[in-house]
Amino acid sequence: MFQNIGEILLLLWRTFCALPQSFRQRKMIFEQLFEIGNRSLLMACILSLFIGGVVALQSGPVLAERGIASALGGLVGISLAKELSPVMMAILIAGRIGSAMAAEIGSMRVYQEVDALRTMNINPIHYLVLPRITAICIAMPLLVIFSMLVGWMGGGFVAVANHRIALTFQTFFSNLHDVVQLKDVANGLIKSLAFAFVIGTVSCHQGLTTIGGPRGIGRSVTKAVVNSIVLILILDYYITRVMLAFDND
Amino acid sequence: MTDAAPHSIQVRISGLRKSYGEQLVLKGIDFSVERGEIFVVMGPSGSGKSVLLRHIIGLEEPDQGDILFDGRSILQSEVARQYRLAMVFQSGALLNYLTVGQNVGLYLQEHRLRKPEEIDRIVTEKLDLLGLKGVKDKLPGELSGGMNKRVAIARALVIDPQLVLYDEPTSELDPLMTITIGEEILNLKARIHVTSIVVTHDRELAFGVADRLAIMDDGQILFVGTPDEVRRSQHPFIRRFLNADFKAKAISDLS
Ligand SMILES: Nc1ncnc2c1ncn2[C@@H]1O[C@H](COP(=O)(O)OP(=O)(O)OP(=O)(O)O)[C@@H](O)[C@H]1O
Ligand SMILES: [Mg+2]
Numbered sequence: 001m002f003q004n005i006g007e008i009l010l011l012l013w014r015t016f017c018a019l020p021q022s023f024r025q026r027k028m029i030f031e032q033l034f035e036i037g038n039r040s041l042l043m044a045c046i047l048s049l050f051i052g053g054v055v056a057l058q059s060g061p062v063l064a065e066r067g068i069a070s071a072l073g074g075l076v077g078i079s080l081a082k083e084l085s086p087v088m089m090a091i092l093i094a095g096r097i098g099s100a101m102a103a104e105i106g107s108m109r110v111y112q113e114v115d116a117l118r119t120m121n122i123n124p125i126h127y128l129v130l131p132r133i134t135a136i137c138i139a140m141p142l143l144v145i146f147s148m149l150v151g152w153m154g155g156g157f158v159a160v161a162n163h164r165i166a167l168t169f170q171t172f173f174s175n176l177h178d179v180v181q182l183k184d185v186a187n188g189l190i191k192s193l194a195f196a197f198v199i200g201t202v203s204c205h206q207g208l209t210t211i212g213g214p215r216g217i218g219r220s221v222t223k224a225v226v227n228s229i230v231l232i233l234i235l236d237y238y239i240t241r242v243m244l245a246f247d248n249d
Numbered sequence: 250m251t252d253a254a255p256h257s258i259q260v261r262i263s264g265l266r267k268s269y270g271e272q273l274v275l276k277g278i279d280f281s282v283e284r285g286e287i288f289v290v291m292g293p294s295g296s297g298k299s300v301l302l303r304h305i306i307g308l309e310e311p312d313q314g315d316i317l318f319d320g321r322s323i324l325q326s327e328v329a330r331q332y333r334l335a336m337v338f339q340s341g342a343l344l345n346y347l348t349v350g351q352n353v354g355l356y357l358q359e360h361r362l363r364k365p366e367e368i369d370r371i372v373t374e375k376l377d378l379l380g381l382k383g384v385k386d387k388l389p390g391e392l393s394g395g396m397n398k399r400v401a402i403a404r405a406l407v408i409d410p411q412l413v414l415y416d417e418p419t420s421e422l423d424p425l426m427t428i429t430i431g432e433e434i435l436n437l438k439a440r441i442h443v444t445s446i447v448v449t450h451d452r453e454l455a456f457g458v459a460d461r462l463a464i465m466d467d468g469q470i471l472f473v474g475t476p477d478e479v480r481r482s483q484h485p486f487i488r489r490f491l492n493a494d495f496k497a498k499a500i501s502d503l504s
Contacts (some may be wrong), residue, residue, distance in 0.1 A: 113345070116338060
């Protein structure tokens, strides 16, 4: 997968260069945004609710034993905002949207539709890649905000309902409010934007380089998803390190 | 000639070679196509006809050799951009998520060449021309293979091309539609003097429209000539290829 990184970066660069064109493709961008919302909102909701819940469930009793259960709100708040929401949403979107992008562009490639575009002097990067990457970059941060809010709710429900934690909503959310700062949320959003670029570029690149008929499309889809997720997790580590360095200043 | 000039291209191919991996697909192709000529390429499946067309339209880069439009090499990318080229792909290659009308109008729409109402008018006109009334709002997936092919031809005509490449334009069409397409290829030449290169297996179409014919086999051009010259050719392969007939008797004898 790593020999492709140069090509992927090149595609990313070309897309950046094409950004001024994006207003011309606004219809396509809206279509893509609608697709993304449509395909992932429900899943995002369920996923976030349970992730928030399980974090509370795991750490709540441990804190409660030490008499600091009231710190649970902040813990759930921070872990979702800085880490879990961006990463989980990225994995979800890689699976649901990245795969679809690779499949769509891959089949266009295999059935010579991309070639047909070229013969009409329509640049596939402007026409196919740009709207998709733009849409995913708009959608991801929004989705992550949504995920944080839902995840916090999930954590709150568990904190109230679980008899070993037994907090009130009030204590949970006031602690969350005290601990989580705007910069933590921003932290998560910056991550999510980086992940969005990874998913968009890796999937579109994979689609555009599809060869070998229908089976090739299948291979491309798998590779797009797997490569995106691996890159996301690696990138997550390094972005976190960089951000921590800034925090310490 | 001067008033024809803006609407056609002279194409020259010299020493074109291309291999994919180990496989040498084009083994030195030389021919030229004059302005406004209909040049037909025939040859067995796998002989490299589609690959040849992909080179002419600029989708592939040759390993060796050159392709010249009006004497200028198109391997410099600016040259090819100055011409309006169109290709009808063997598979049609319509964009599946766009309607037929959007497909046909795509070129004008994306390059902002006409106002939307005008695009609509042109699209309807071209579709009517190819006998495709009332399909404008359908998706390509809802049409038959032959209809898809005709939509692809309509899409090519909308570009108002100076050179059209047809890759087996009639392979999925019934005999009547084949005649229509053949007539349209001839019409286009008469009306706007466009240069056409037609790849086909269809002997009727080939001899019906060709100004000159090339016979290709295994990455090489075996023969180039007028339809009469080709008919008279004594080359054994060409004789076999052109006279191939269903030997019903031989088969019934077997049983
Ligand atoms: N992108 C490619 N990579 C590898 N091999 C290729 C590629 N394109 C074509 N070939 C090979 O080149 C040869 C010629 O292919 P081409 O499609 O030009 O045949 P054709 O003459 O158009 O045949 P048909 O009449 O069946 O369409 C085939 O053997 C094919 O396998
Ligand atoms: Mg072919």
